[in-house]
Amino acid sequence: MLQNTLKRISPILFNPKLVEVALQAFQPTASFDEIRATVVAVRKEIHDTTSITLKPNSLFKGMKSGQYARVNVEINGRRVGRTYSLSVVEGSALLRFTVKQIEGGAVSTYINSNLKAGDTVVLDSIGGEFTLAKAKTSTLQFVAAGSGITPVMSMLYTLEKTAPQTPVQFFYISRNRDNRIFADELDALAARWPALTLINHDSDTQGVPTAEVIAAALPGFGSLSTWVCGPRVMLEGIQPFFSAQPELLVTETFMPPVFAKAGDDMGPVSVVLDNLNRSFTTEGDQPLLQQIEAQGIQPQNGCRMGICATCTCLKVQGATQNLLTGEISNAPNELIKLCSTRALSDITLNIEL
């Protein structure tokens, strides 16, 4: 009898995934290999932006201020994720990610409308170079627009804790106070931390600031370590101020790049998704990620702007072009990022779902 029972349960006992699923019935964050986290709190910051506070399991080994993680949620039985930046002090036991709802964005909409305390999310793809490790001067400057505040908020809290004597100047652009994410937190931080100079710029009343306006508000702009997080057009305006010392400028953008057409107009080409036994013909020069999604297929992805590498897949054969760098890949069996690559010829891919 014991032998029969063991025979019946042995496939469960010796299959880690099944054991994990069984454990998750009692402890939803139990896992042998995934950073699963309990949603401890959900807070509306402003009308279209929500912060989620998470308690990760013991597989989480930390992340730096300014870094991002992919937050995966389950929508209609399917796991989907997007990358979001940490918005609390580095080293905090509870993590906080702040998510602006993007029109048509499945994950940001789900987090803003459906996610609740007690739910479980999965974190992966932790990384990013937008960190305080890039500091090179004794005074530090920050510029953020809208939801670009998220990684900066984490860095400000970390500086307050680890280097409170460091002079820090922060130029923050939002439409008005009602649209200013963390307005109260920033006021409280500036009130208790004398080294912080907070400059709130409301574009409704003061206009969208040019790079010259920002430079005029920040003494020494262009000669001090500066972190800028905002739309690409703002970053591009600021870059010339750092032409003599580009190493002082650290940037991150939350808007996908506008991909230039990088060559002659292409006719339609065929895309074979070898491992899925599917194929289709491209239309236009859209990145492969969008072309594949238009077929109702959802490849793994995160930032959708060529940074996080989540969408990396194997190009088995054919020619592709990186839309950010213009680089062409002709050789077989090369890795490409679907979100920032277009097909130049008939191609065959193996993609991760």
Ligand code: FES
């Ligand atoms: S989704 Fe992040 S690099 Fe493609």
